[in-house]
Amino acid sequence: MDTATLRHDFPALDRTVYGKPLIYLDNTATSQTPACVVEAIEHAYYNTKANVHRGVHALSQEMTLLQEAARERVRSLINAAATSEIVFTRGTTEAINLVASSYGRLIPDGAEIIVSVMEHHANIVPWQLIGRGITLKVIPMDDRGVLDLDAYRSLFSNKTALVAVTHVSNVLGTVNPVEEITREAHIHGVPVLIDGAQAVSHRPVDVRAIGCDFYAFSAHKMYGPTGVGVLYGRREMLEKMPPYQGGGEMIGHVTFQHTTFADLPFKFEAGTPDFVGIAAFHRAIDYVASVGYDNIEQHERRLLEYATQRMTAEIPGLRIFGTAPGKDAIISFLIGDSHPYDVGMLLDKQGVAVRTGHHCAQPLMQRLGVEGVVRASFALYNTLDEVDAFIAALRRTASMLQ
Numbered sequence: 001m002d003t004a005t006l007r008h009d010f011p012a013l014d015r016t017v018y019g020k021p022l023i024y025l026d027n028t029a030t031s032q033t034p035a036c037v038v039e040a041i042e043h044a045y046y047n048t049k050a051n052v053h054r055g056v057h058a059l060s061q062e063m064t065l066l067q068e069a070a071r072e073r074v075r076s077l078i079n080a081a082a083t084s085e086i087v088f089t090r091g092t093t094e095a096i097n098l099v100a101s102s103y104g105r106l107i108p109d110g111a112e113i114i115v116s117v118m119e120h121h122a123n124i125v126p127w128q129l130i131g132r133g134i135t136l137k138v139i140p141m142d143d144r145g146v147l148d149l150d151a152y153r154s155l156f157s158n159k160t161a162l163v164a165v166t167h168v169s170n171v172l173g174t175v176n177p178v179e180e181i182t183r184e185a186h187i188h189g190v191p192v193l194i195d196g197a198q199a200v201s202h203r204p205v206d207v208r209a210i211g212c213d214f215y216a217f218s219a220h221k222m223y224g225p226t227g228v229g230v231l232y233g234r235r236e237m238l239e240k241m242p243p244y245q246g247g248g249e250m251i252g253h254v255t256f257q258h259t260t261f262a263d264l265p266f267k268f269e270a271g272t273p274d275f276v277g278i279a280a281f282h283r284a285i286d287y288v289a290s291v292g293y294d295n296i297e298q299h300e301r302r303l304l305e306y307a308t309q310r311m312t313a314e315i316p317g318l319r320i321f322g323t324a325p326g327k328d329a330i331i332s333f334l335i336g337d338s339h340p341y342d343v344g345m346l347l348d349k350q351g352v353a354v355r356t357g358h359h360c361a362q363p364l365m366q367r368l369g370v371e372g373v374v375r376a377s378f379a380l381y382n383t384l385d386e387v388d389a390f391i392a393a394l395r396r397t398a399s400m401l402q
């Protein structure tokens with residue numbers, strides 16, 4: 001993998017901040033976008049912008065074909081059985097809220113939902129919003145950030161209605177054994193939702209191999225546009241679920257007395273979708289495929305190992321949160337008792353973009369016994385030279401704060 005050449009695909013990486021070359025290590029929050037994706041957006045706005053599934057005219061048909069080709073591309077990306085199982089949403093958050101609002105209506109009052117201690121708020125709060133006495137049961141983890149699967153097995157009861165866990169932790173980088181988690185849930189007849197927001201840009205995902213009932217992710221974390229996400233839902237699940245929002249596109253026939261609904265997946269896609277973004281997401285998926293997941297995984301592992309080893313050796317008072325075997329290239333850390341915000345600010349002034357705070361995972365912060373952490377997260381375009389510059393900036397930061 002030729003990272004130096006590949007970086008030219010990402011114009012944002014050439015910019016400077018405060019006169020320093022940008023070193024973008026906030027990829028977990030969102031990745032940068034390759035020119036081909038921006039060009040796909042531009043092309044659609046200049047040439048094919050017309051509302052989808054509504055027109056007999058040429059532009060509408062072209063745009064519809066582009067959107068539906070993207071749906072097929074997403075299907076093949078995650079090996080879903082059919083495009084009818086691919087629902088476009090605004091992002092992972094909306095995908096999970098869709099399941100909570102819709103599937104949530106099918107589960108009884110007082111039901112239990114199993115989540116893990118490392119969930120993003122997007123996989124906690126939507127379940128709480130169902131109300132009706134529904135409670136969360138939490139899978140604990142050890143100090144490395146590995147989920148305790150024995151404890152998980154003991155959480156099932158006759159009230160368990162769903163298991164909802166993250167594939168990859170956005171703080172710890174832990175890659176959870178989602179196949180095993182799903183298998184166990186299915187033994188109990190309980191469906192499983194996987195939050196794949198941090199997985200799809202780094203590793204191949206096969207929803208049928210995992211066996212999960214739902215899988216949610218966002219385009220913008222996968223080199224794609226903002227405002228587009230995906231909910232994969234197994235057909236039998238989606239079929240029995242009521243619509244999430246009402247409006248155009250999702251209907252079969254409407255009278256003032258009664259409405260029938262469109263077939264899958266359109267039953268869950270009320271209103272005008274972000275068809276331009278969806279078409280551009282197709283290009284992002286092709287881009288990732290052209291680089292290749294093997295190359296991406298290998299490259300990011302090298303960055304992770306090199307950065308971890310140098311940080312540990314050279315930064316006094318460093319604490320890393322998340323040391324699970326096989327973790328993804330996400331390093332959350334603190335330096336002595338320095339406030340994460342101060343570390344982030346000082347790094348920023350040196351051109352290094354990291355994220356600080358609770359990372360939308362306050363229950364996890366509580367488990368770690370901290371208010372927040374600094375997080376450096378890597379993508380396919382980061383280089384070992386950038387790690388060197390990051391370490392140099394971190395050393396300067398540590399000495400300023402001590």
Ligand SMILES: Cc1ncc(COP(=O)(O)O)c(C=O)c1O
Pocket residue numbers: 028029090091092093094120122123166168169170195197198218
């Ligand atoms: C694990 C995880 N789940 C869900 C989300 C929410 O994604 P979005 O804001 O794109 O909906 C994120 C975003 O950081 C995440 O890391």
